[in-house]
Every structure is written in structure tokens, then in C-alpha cells.
Amino acid sequence: MQHRRQTISLLAKAAAITAILAAGLAGGLAGGLPAAAAETGPVRVGEINSYTGLPAFTIPYRQGWQLAVEEVNAKGGVLGGRKLEVISRDDAGKPDDAVRVAQELVTNEKVDLLAGTYFSHIGLAVADFAARNKVPFVAAEPLTDAITWAQGNRYTFRLRPSTYMQAAMLVEEAAKLPAKRWATVAPNYEYGQSAVAWFKQLLKEKRPDVEFVAEQWPAQGKLEAGPTVQALAAATPEAIFNVTFGADLAKLVREGETRGLFRNRKVVSLLTGEPDYLEPMKDEAPEGWIVTGYPWEQIDTPVHKAFVAAYAARFKDQPKQGSLVGYTTMKAIAAAIDKAGSTDREKVVDALSGLTLDSPVGPVTFRASDHQSTMGAFVGTTTVKDGRGTMKDWRYADGTAYLPSDEAARKLRPAE
Known part of the structure; x- marks a missing residue:
């Protein structure tokens, strides 16, 4: 009898141990990968962009980040051997869709950070989501100053030079012109409104004698070229500040040339020197506009030439501004993760703050004061060469020289 009791007791203990082990295994499966696997699995980046809304920029942008990811992984990945993996989504050009896919990427895809x-207005929506959910977000392209200043937050960083920075670069040239009467044309949303506001303020500071005699605010992607050109011409400006881009820009240029709007008038134009928008116009590209852009074929530094060669070998194409932005965005993310030594979100945010990396156009630092990078832009004049638009007489304007001081930048941000 005693022997039987011992046998039953041993069987009961074995059953209990089996149940505990089974429960632990089930819990591990329900909670995701075991810890060891999670530490060696890929580092996942959730990427969001308007691929169907603006393919001229975003397709080269995607190719740029694909090249960067392939280079990072070919050299061993991040964190001593983990692959970098990008889960990409299209926001359809709508803030609500961008927030929805951001939620899906964080909740279902378990991404470690967001980018793109x-x-x-979409960048601002995702930045707000990032702040509320405490997820690092590297905003690649949106140029609004609010994303790093008025609505800046701990979790959001921006790569490209802002509307303030690029407006300041162009004002340097605009202030040298004899023109006193200016007109503006810009898309009627955050980017266009911000660009015009800064251009007017900064130009008046340098040239108190200028006046702005007309403003045109077409809806983005829906510019009616005839009425817009007619209204600008009726104001008889001596110079024009243009902020339209993409298809709107092409329509404005074509109609403006037909009606003589640009004859004997200087045009200062944001982004127009970027091949993403300039090259599709071919020999109809404007001549003599003062622009920010990217004369990729004329930049002969070793680092940039290596980037161009690698991009051409991979995609059988030449890089655009989008390519440069996408490439540098993912290189920055990889550098931040390695600097953090972890995918812990707070550590990645701390690593991004003050991060410095080499880009194809020179060193870039994400300022700790406002999370704006010091990436610059090329400023020059448009021309047509060999049947396509390009830039001439350009210079690289280092972003560091076009930002307010760290102390001033901190005052522009909400208290954290």
C-alpha cells in the first residue's frame, strides 16, 4: 500500500511539472518569439509613404531606401548581425490612412520604429501618433517647420531641410535682385503656407522695400493653370516666388511660358531644381529660375560618385532627390540602432538625438535641440541641357548655416 501511495505521488508530481512546462510554452507562443529569437530576429522598420499619390518622388525614394537596406545587411546588419527589415505601406495621400497603417504596423507587424x-500634413499626423504611442519616427521628407518646432515631440526627427531652411537659402539670392514687387503661388496646405510665410518674413527682413502684390493658392494637384497665370500677370509683379511642384509645376511652367508670364521676370522656386520634377519636363523646363534642387550628375565627391554608381548598378537608373532622401533615411536609422545598442524605443530616441552620420552629400547631424537634421540643399539656376532640365551655377548650402541657434530652437518647441 505504501509503495502504491509513493507511485501515485510521483505520477502526480510529474503531471504537475508537465502542465507547468506546457503552460509556459503556450504562453511563450502566445506572446511572440522566445527572447533569444527576438534578440536575433530582424529589426523591423515600418515605412509609410504616398506611393500612389506622388510616384515621381516616392518610387525613387523607395529605391533609395532599398539600396541602403541591402548595403546595411550585406555588411552584417545591425546590432552585431541582425538584419534590417522594412515593412512598407501606402498612405494614399490621406492623414487618416497614414495613422491607420501606422497603428497596424506597430500593433500587428511589431515594428521597432516608423519612418517616411x-x-x-501626413507627416504631422504620423508624428502625433508617434508621440502618443512613444514610437520613434524618422520623418524623411515632410518639410513643414511644425514637425520639429511648434508640434515637435520627443519621438519625431526630420531629415530634409525644412521650409524655413530652404526659404532662407533662396532669400539670400532673392534679396540680391532689384525686384520690389513680388507675387507668390503655392499649394494651399501646410507645406505651401509655411514656405510662403517664411519667404515673405525673411525677405522683408533683408529688404524692407519689397512688397507682395498677389498670392495664388491652388489646391495641391489641382492647379488651374490659365486662371492662375492670368491672376499673377494682372498683379504686374517684378518677381515670383513659386512653391508648386510635380504636375502642378509642369502646368504652371507651360501656361506661363505660353502667356509670357515669366518674360523679363525673375522666378525664385522651391524644389524646382530636383530631377524628380525638372527632368519630366524635358526641354520645356524653365530657364533661369533660382531654385533649390539636386544636380546629381555634377557632384563629383568620391562618396557621392560611389552612391550614384551603386544606385545605377542596382536599378539601371540615375538617382533623384527622392533616392537620396530614402537612402539617407535608412542609413540614419541603422546608425541610430547601432548607437543605441538595442531596439528599446527610448534608447533609440536617445541615440537619434545628436546622431551624426555621413551621407552622399556630406555629414548630417540630427540636432538634439529640435530633432532637425543639418542636411542642406543645392541652390542654383535652372537650364536646359541635352534636351532636359538641370541646374547650373549651383552651390551646396549646408543646413547648419540656415537654422536658428539651439537656444532659439528649444523655445520654438512645446515643453516636454
Whole structure:
């Protein structure tokens, strides 16, 4: 009898141990990968952009980040051997869709951080999501100053030079012109409104004698070229500040040339020197506009030439501004993760703050004061060469020289 009791007791203990082990295994499966696997699995980046809304920029942008990811992984990945993996989504050019896919990427895809966006209002929506959910977000393209200043937050960083920075670069040239009467044309949303506001303020500071005699605010992607050109011409400006881009820009240029709007008038234009928008116009590209852009074929530094060669070998194409932005965005993310030594979100945010990396156009630092990078832009004049638009007489304007001081930048941000 005693022997039987011992046998039953041993069987009961074995059953209990089996149940505990089974429960632990089930819990591990329900909670995701075991810890060891999670530490060696890929580092996942959730990428969001307007691929169907603006393919001229975003397709080269995607190719740029694909090249960067392939280079990072070919050299061993991040964190001593983990692959970098990008889960990409299209926001359809709508802030609500961008927030929805951001939620899906964080909740279902378990991404470690977010990146991307093009349009300023979409970037602001994702930045707000990032702040509320405490997820690092590297905003690649949206140029609104609010994303790093008025609505800046701990979790959001921006790569490209802002509307303030690029407006300041162009004002340097605009202030040298004899023109006193200016007109503006810009898309009627955050990016266009911000660009015009800064251009007017900064130009008046340098040239108190100028006046702005007309403003045109077409809806983005829906510019009616005839009425817009007619209204600008009726104001008889001596110079024009243009902020339209993409298809709107092409329509404005074509109609403006037909009606003589640009004859004997200087045009200062944001982004127009970027091949994403300039090259599709071919020999109809404007001549003599003062622009920010990217004369990729004329930049002969070793680092940039290596980037161009690698991009051409991979995609059988030449890089655009989008390519440069996408490439540098993912290189920055990889550098931040390695600097953090972890995918812990707070550590990645701390690593991004003050991060410095080499880009194809020179060193870039994400300022700790406002999370704006010091990436610059090329400023020059448009011309047509060999049947396509390009830039001439350009210079690289280092972003560091076009930002307010760290102390001033901190005052522009909400208290954290």
C-alpha cells in the first residue's frame, strides 16, 4: 500500500511539472518569439509613404531606401548581425490612412520604429501618433517647420531641410535682385503656407522695400493653370516666388511660358531644381529660375560618385532627390540602432538625438535641440541641357548655416 501511495505521488508530481512546462510554452507562443529569437530576429522598420499619390518622388525614394537596406545587411546588419527589415505601406495621400497603417504596423507587424511620409500634413499626423504611442519616427521628407518646432515631440526627427531652411537659402539670392514687387503661388496646405510665410518674413527682413502684390493658392494637384497665370500677370509683379511642384509645376511652367508670364521676370522656386520634377519636363523646363534642387550628375565627391554608381548598378537608373532622401533615411536609422545598442524605443530616441552620420552629400547631424537634421540643399539656376532640365551655377548650402541657434530652437518647441 505504501509503495502504491509513493507511485501515485510521483505520477502526480510529474503531471504537475508537465502542465507547468506546457503552460509556459503556450504562453511563450502566445506572446511572440522566445527572447533569444527576438534578440536575433530582424529589426523591423515600418515605412509609410504616398506611393500612389506622388510616384515621381516616392518610387525613387523607395529605391533609395532599398539600396541602403541591402548595403546595411550585406555588411552584417545591425546590432552585431541582425538584419534590417522594412515593412512598407501606402498612405494614399490621406492623414487618416497614414495613422491607420501606422497603428497596424506597430500593433500587428511589431515594428521597432516608423519612418517616411512625404506630404507635410501626413507627416504631422504620423508624428502625433508617434508621440502618443512613444514610437520613434524618422520623418524623411515632410518639410513643414511644425514637425520639429511648434508640434515637435520627443519621438519625431526630420531629415530634409525644412521650409524655413530652404526659404532662407533662396532669400539670400532673392534679396540680391532689384525686384520690389513680388507675387507668390503655392499649394494651399501646410507645406505651401509655411514656405510662403517664411519667404515673405525673411525677405522683408533683408529688404524692407519689397512688397507682395498677389498670392495664388491652388489646391495641391489641382492647379488651374490659365486662371492662375492670368491672376499673377494682372498683379504686374517684378518677381515670383513659386512653391508648386510635380504636375502642378509642369502646368504652371507651360501656361506661363505660353502667356509670357515669366518674360523679363525673375522666378525664385522651391524644389524646382530636383530631377524628380525638372527632368519630366524635358526641354520645356524653365530657364533661369533660382531654385533649390539636386544636380546629381555634377557632384563629383568620391562618396557621392560611389552612391550614384551603386544606385545605377542596382536599378539601371540615375538617382533623384527622392533616392537620396530614402537612402539617407535608412542609413540614419541603422546608425541610430547601432548607437543605441538595442531596439528599446527610448534608447533609440536617445541615440537619434545628436546622431551624426555621413551621407552622399556630406555629414548630417540630427540636432538634439529640435530633432532637425543639418542636411542642406543645392541652390542654383535652372537650364536646359541635352534636351532636359538641370541646374547650373549651383552651390551646396549646408543646413547648419540656415537654422536658428539651439537656444532659439528649444523655445520654438512645446515643453516636454
